Amino acid sequence: MATTSKKLFLTKSELKASDREHKRKLSFNISKYNDAVVQGKDQYNNLEAARKKAKNIKWKAIEQLDKYLIQFEEKFTSNGGQVIWAMDAQQANEAILKICKKHNTDLVVKSKSMVTEEIQLNAFLEKNNITSVETDLGEFIQQLDNEPPYHIVTPAMHKSKEDIAKLFHQKLNTDSHLNPNELTQIARKNLRAKYTKAQIGITGGNFLIADIGGIALTENEGNVRLTTAMPKVHIAIVGIEKMLSSVDDLQSMWPLLSTYGTGQKMTVYNSIITGPKKGKEVDGPEEMYVILLDNERSNLLKDPTLRESAYCIRCGSCLNVCPVYKNIGGHTYGTTYSGPIGAVITPHLESFKETHHLSHASTLCGQCTEACPVNINIHGMLQYNRSLTNQKGLAESKEKSDWRKWKNVMSKKSIKELLGINVKKQVLDKIYKSAISDTSSDKKTSKTFKELYKELKQ
Secondary structure, three states: OHHHHHHHHHHHHHHHHOOHHHHHHHHHHHHHHHHHHHHHHHHOOOHHHHHHHHHHHHHHHHHOHHHHHHHHHHHHHHOOOEEEEEOOHHHHHHHHHHHHHHOOOOEEEEOOOHHHHHOOHHHHHHHOOOEEEEOOHHHHHHHHOOOOOOOOOOOOOOOOHHHHHHHHHHHHOOOOOOOHHHHHHHHHHHHHHHHHHOOEEEEOOOEEEOOOOEEEEEEOOOHHHHHHHOOOEEEEEEEHHHEEOOHHHHHHHHHHHHHHHHOOOOOOEEEEEOOOOOOOOOOOOOEEEEEEEOOOHHHHHOOOOOHHHHHOOOOOHHHHHOOOHHHHOOHHHOOOOOHHHHHHHHHHHOOHHHHHHHHHOOOOOOHHHHHOOOOOOHHHHHHHHHHHHHHOOOOOHHHHHHHHHHHHHHOOHHHHHHHOOOHHHHHHHHHOHHHOOOOOOOOOOOOOHHHHHHHHHO
């Protein structure tokens, strides 16, 4: 199974890496993101100090997570909400289905949420004759095209406006040459009708706030507010690692999330929800549930080296700087969380045996770590996963043999000189021929340092 997964990944990677049109669209959208982030960072007098503070905030929350989870539950329930603990995807899905059946609903509206992708909620609800409608524009586009999100923050990053116009024409019978504004209005018209009919709204949560028992949600389209305000029931499903100890921490976390996620100083809509509506309040649900999801997150937390990965605020910045992601795109990974952070956490959230190869989909250049707003040592943990692969005996025998030969030759200068080995030509090009793409532009064999030094001395 693991070999099949790896082969499939390599096959997809080769296809996407040589797909110029795919690369053009991805490069165009990432370049717009890069330009925006530069401007967003201008709001900081000392960005590094802000990043260090944010990392300390997450360190405090994760190191005392047991305490803060209980505090959150106590505060949230005291405000009239209900907390459900889910150990895995099945428990989470079953809890949501139970609430849907209680309210006899066959339609739910859902805001953008990677954790619901993780538990495959839409497919589960569909099997139980319940329609789940994505209300985020990017997610709405992906749902129309029957595709999962391509990117943590920008679900349809791989599509051009022409692609979307064509999709709307095929699925919604619209004109095939609509501009982005017209396409947005079409989506708005379709989605508004769903809000008035749906009895249940489902969201994720950007942060859990222990001291007030609230969830923090950030967005740019207003669909989250409609999802949480119009239906009679609001269900928020949130990974336990999203915890913050205090509402005061948001003044650090929200600007960093928006700056690194979209290049904004702050996103347009920011909400803190502490429970169902009370007394004479007009807006808000009559019932509210928060499902606290583990789903193997404890595997990350119990490992001191990997625990830092739980600091991730899902901004997507590591994806946008990763040279591998920029060549193969999000769907190639075949997992909910793609890119560098996905390669770190997925082997521990899913089967390590089947997904450990993702940690090798990295140059270990460190750009992901440099781009992370909370200074997570992402490339270090990718290297750690590779070590675990060897420790668990999952490395391929040929690979281990090749590296052993490489180590023996490269560690002894006398052997190289005795054999007269040109490392690039006689070792790399032969042993790793299958791993070097035919599309490589570097077809020339460079001279060794020793050869160049001799020429210089002549």
